[in-house]
Amino acid sequence: MEGAASQVDKEQLHSATVEIKKLISFLAGEQIGPSKVICNIVDDRMIHLFLLHDDVILQYFLPATRSS
């Protein structure tokens, strides 16, 4: 039973709505290279983009516009 519950938990989507313009300015501006970008979602609050490349750490904080 517990296994089933955690499975549902894992499938549960967490979301936040952001301004599309801001997301594009991040995607367009990011020319650092084929680095790994982590996307963290804080439910209805914020999208946090975390980028690690060589000796550079970049963090973008995109605030949620409204709860969806």
Place this chain on the structure above:
Amino acid sequence: MISTTTTTATTTTTTTTAICQPRTPPPPTPTPTPTTTTTTTTTTTTIETHPIISAAGEIVVSNTLRHTPWSPLTLHSPTDIIGSLARLAKLCVLRITRTHLYFIINEPGTVHRAPGLWAELDQGHYFSAVTMSGVSEEHNEIFLEFEPDKLSGTLSVFKSNNIAVRNLKIKLAKKLAPCLTLEMQMPSFSEHARTVVHDVPVLPLPRRQWHLYQEPEMPHFSASVYLPPLKKLRHVVERMKSLSSSLTLAANRQGTLVLSVTSDAANVSTYFRNLNMPTWVDVQCSSVPLL
């Protein structure tokens, strides 16, 4: 001794060592560093004390900073970062410590000045020598506000591969106004060295404003995934832009990422599945991803 730095960095090698010197009292007269060859010019120029008298009457004096040769080979990423900053905001704050450079943009219009961007660069990776001294030994930091657009224009010379800048020196100097002075040694066919100097006006921030630019806490997120290649993502997001002004990003703990937009006519969602998920570890109360 006097805070001068000699480097033997040649321009062809990527030097990754930073020489951070302890803070020394400013010399009465600046002594030029002996230079060995023409490519290793490292003369120390006067760094005048720049007292900032804030409205509160607090005085912050002598923020001095000297950076000596910047290996052009590693310059691409800072140049790109500053280029990105220019796209994101008109004003940006540069925080300088002994070991790191930070570029900070705060989200405008938020009560607590929520951060919009936080970039952290290891000095040692980019500079072969760093000399700085902040307000005091315990607050050895410098905060400068500047227009990224101006700095980006100056650094754009590094984007072109045809021009081999021999070395770059960045200094905080007092000219008509406080400036970040960038001295670039250009290649020259004659025996005379060619130096190009750019001055980018900056505003040193008084200490009472520093707290606005502290490192943001890692947010308590519910889901964390590695994004698919940014090019692919950008392609999708740009298509969605024509439908709506806001986009919902959703993810679960199984590596699914959903981008969706809603308009009067349609709901559009794009699914990315089986993405990798980072493992987060707690290091000294702050989480870092384990790569």
